[in-house]
Amino acid sequence: MMLSKLKLFAFAVFVACSSSFALIDTISVDVGIAVSNTMPIGLVPFEQEADFEAISSKLDEVLKRDFELSGRFSVVESPTFKMVTFVRGGAKFYVTGKLQKAEGSKVKLSCYLYATQTKDLVLGEAYKVAQKDVRAALHDFVDKVVKQLWGEFGVASTELAWVSKVDGVKQIVVADYDGYNRRQLTHDTTISMMPAWTKDNNSIIYVSFRNGKAQLFERELYTSKERRLFPNKSQTFSPAVNPKTGEVLFAAIHGNTTTVYLGDPNSGANHKVMYGRASQVSPSWSPFGTEILYTSDRGGSPQIFVMGKDGSDARRVTFMGNYNERASWSPQGDRIVYTSMDGGKMNIYTCAIDGSDIVQLTSNAGNNEHPTWSPDGMLIAFSSDRSGSHQIYIMRKDGTNVTRITNSGDNTAPTWSWYSPERQKQISIQNEGW
Template sequence: MKKPLQDFPPAPSSSFFARRALIAALAASPVLPSFAQFRVEVSGVGVTQLPIALAPFKGEDGSPQKISAIVQADLERSGQFRGVDASGQSLDETSRPDLSLWRQRTADSLVVGSVNRLADGRFDVRFRLWDVVRGQDLGGQSYTVPQADLRLAAHRIADYVYEKLTGEKGIFSTRIAYVTKGGTRFSLWVADADGENAQAALASPEPIISPRWSPTGTQLAYVSFESRKPVVYVHNVASGQRRLVANFKGNNSAPAWAPDGGTLAVTLSRDGGSQLFTIPSTGGEPRRLTQSASIDTEPTYSADGSSIYFVSDRGGAPQIYKMGANGGNPTRVTFSGTYNISPAISGDGRWLAYISRVGGGFKLHVMELATGNVQAITDTTADERPSFAPNSKLIVYATRLQGREALMTTTLDGKIKARLAGQAGDIREPDWGPFQKQ
């Protein structure tokens, strides 16, 4: 494969930022089918996890999807819940459960429900949530869905339960985007938040990098090398149509959406070195934000759109900086470590996630912006590209585990991790999409 052009030179002992490492890893790694199903493996113990029982849904043995198992996996992956044995019980949403039995099993809450196939081939999915401790019916919902949407129905049940019991909005019916390489082809995938139900949005013989969801969750910006140079596109996920946004002289890379969806921050080398610009998300003439002799790249907007965080080597090595959304004098944000890249800002504006080089490896770190306190939250050494869940409670990132590429989610304290693993080949560049409209 022809070596893609880059918008940054190599660092002294390794690639500069994650992009060159991404392409090198994709090119060199073993090829496995990229369409295989994922499985969720949850590890770790949180400080306070709510014990919840998910009784097998009545009729789900005849369903293509085991709804109760999907809901339980969602809730456990959040780090807020631990499952309680619910075997040997036959209940549905109309049942009045013996709550004393569930208290004996140490459950604080109970989910029951049913799945029925209708005459037209659709499925009727119903559930009810019980507060075992207080003996209260916390309500329920029903969904009539085609077979293809059974997993979505399960994720929405998990969202309901999560919000009722934690007061925070659930993220299980959201989507993630990521990139794989299979054979000589690169693919951009859109999948459920648990990695399942992946649909190919784009396939190319040349690398695809930096997918980023629009604020509405209807579009993806990404960088494609199909023109043998990095070019920025915006892709409509539903229709598959796309438009060219940035194809200027030199490299066009690292798109980031402004919260209003009308603007992208990008890295362009049209004037020589790699600098930050903004450009309308429909395309047009870019406006330069930075004026430096250094490499400025990997922009990301603050949650309120007032600031842009980015990576620059203006101090001699890559560090994360912050400036106003319209440019201005940047201030340095990261001081711990000598090589910090790939900033991501939580939706609540409280947290910065990034990758720091530690002893030759690359590890995910989280900074509390108000205090500047930093914590390394992984034991792995090949972490890449963190992205926050829209409720700011989880982070998805790519890494290497036991010699294989994998997507992981982690709580912000690193105590609960879930591996979205399967025979999907090289998995890179994850980005977590926004909340979906119901």
């Protein structure tokens, strides 16, 4: 791990020094090391009215899990406020709150962020919510704390879609990013797979075999309205949504080869991005939607390439190993994550856009695949069979702090949602302000 940190640092220095690297649409250079330097934060259990034991017993756990999953904080716990404990733990801030009865069946949740030394109130939020939405309110507060202390958006209110086997059939499910509040989206007797979020987070584009072959469908999350995408292609899969325009990259089998197409899901119009005799699959957008990562077997084995949105300037990214697939561009734009097969085992790697500075994130723990970035680029969700069955995990982008978020069944291919302020309004959180 030390080695990879050094490499990351070396990369940062390299990027900072080389001006010719500006061909990528965006680079925000993370100093790399910051990832494992989490910020200690104090946590004092919430005060609660006796009526709410059922919920309140979990409040601190929810916050603790959010903070630790975020990749930004490490939690210093204390049953009451203790200056010594917090100072010794390096916690310059601490969080606490209270839960009270409100009118009807609602509850009032008050959350506070204090400065440890001065006991100044840094941030206070009050939520009047139904009991089932307390968890969503806590997620919202964590994101506000992230914004306050890091000046960035957190991911505690984001969601994941993934593939789960229900009675032996692969179905699409959607859940909060921490694995809770899971809902089954498809109920088909045929296979559903490869979920991708539309730009507005309101629909899932996925592959269904209901017509006897792989075809893309779009299903709205809240209305269950559904339609087939790009019906002029008979077999379509590997959807990737442009985060800025909503355009969809996908792979289509046409004639003798599989090729990447670019299409407008609303009009259905689509065209081949790049001509060539080799297969192209697994497209992925750059953060600003100007470049495309994809896999090609033109060298005889699957390797990752990058090209412009118009198919120009294709160049190979991966050269190590003979099976590199499913690359995904980090939201910060500086690195890609991908899956590599070695000795029959799948593992997750990251590297710089030019293929340098390869860091192996998973090893010696079964198969690890389907990496997907959190929208803030701090985390990677993936699936692994390390426990004996396929489950979903979240880790930091440096491969540390691996946390399992599903416990049973067969869960694979997670896809992280985008940020979505509109979505948050729908959770019916009434933020009273302060």
